[in-house]
Amino acid sequence: MTRKKVKLAFIANDSSRKATYKKRKKGLMKKVNELSTLCGINACAIIYSPYDSNPEVWPSNSGVQRIISEFRTLPEMDQNKKMTKDSQSLGQFEETKEGQPRDGDDRSYLIDQYLKDVNRRIEILGNSRMELGESSNNVAAEAIQTVPIIHGSARVSRVDVHITFVIL
Amino acid sequence: MTRKKVKLAFIANDSSRKATYKKRKKGLMKKVNELSTLCGINACAIIYSPYDSNPEVWPSNSGVQRIISEFRTLPEMDQNKKMTKDSQSLGQFEETKEGQPRDGDDRSYLIDQYLKDVNRRIEILGNSRMELGESSNNVAAEAIQTVPIIHGSARVSRVDVHITFVIL
DNA sequence: GGACCTATATATAATCC
């Protein structure tokens, strides 16, 4: 009964932590679903965690596959017709920032940068895991350490939850 | 006063939709923050949307950069020391599934598959955008259409919110 | 539009099986 105000801190008790994780993951998924529906945003989410044997996806496994497949079939050219203006007029999206390259989208650079980072990170994550056929948890665990341990051999202790949301 | 039970459907009114989007995005961020803290999960979130001129990140721009940078500096080998057992003993994570390759993690295959999909998808997204210096919104817009339009030239109307969560 | 302000709708911690 949520009688406790939930101190925002790491839950020491393992079972409690797991229980909370599952509940909140579910809640997060629901929120994504609602945001998607209410704002007309197409989205898919993939949540991977050591708690679940299978990655959890939204809206559904096939839904995720479909979105990805459809995207792949798009001729690259068709994917880039500029339509900032159209978007604005049709849905008032797009808040063009001043002083941006006229022909490009104002956020292109930032997005590209982030995508590159994510992309590279995913690649490394995938490669390393495949090479050793090892759990990716360690990787995440290490990445977690704010400073040290990174180069050392002292493996991290807990952690290991990977959640990847890709909402388009 | 949330007097209304909020019909879970696309919000036609533009300003209302935007207002809702901003509120819910904030709520989602908070939820991610809480999940991260409560469950000891290191995470970063990147949310890009046409409503905001800059991508929104969590825990902070520098925090995201740091996590990514640190991860990159990891020697690939160091990233994969198996530690399923350690994790279990230390934090009771890792729920080993029976009948899996003894040396690999049970979820490796599934994860690898998803990562590949996401990875490829991100690459395509990035490449196409960079080639034309165009907004990636169109891409998302198209991907949204459940069935048609995909191959046609009739561009989508609204949409354009990209949210990419990468929680590790 | 953005920044509050509530009244309600929801999320969820704690408990029991």
Add this chain to the structure above:
DNA sequence: TGGATTATATATAGGTC
């Protein structure tokens, strides 16, 4: 553990400026 249950803590739609 994995569900239900339910009392509270939160999230937030709708108003008001």
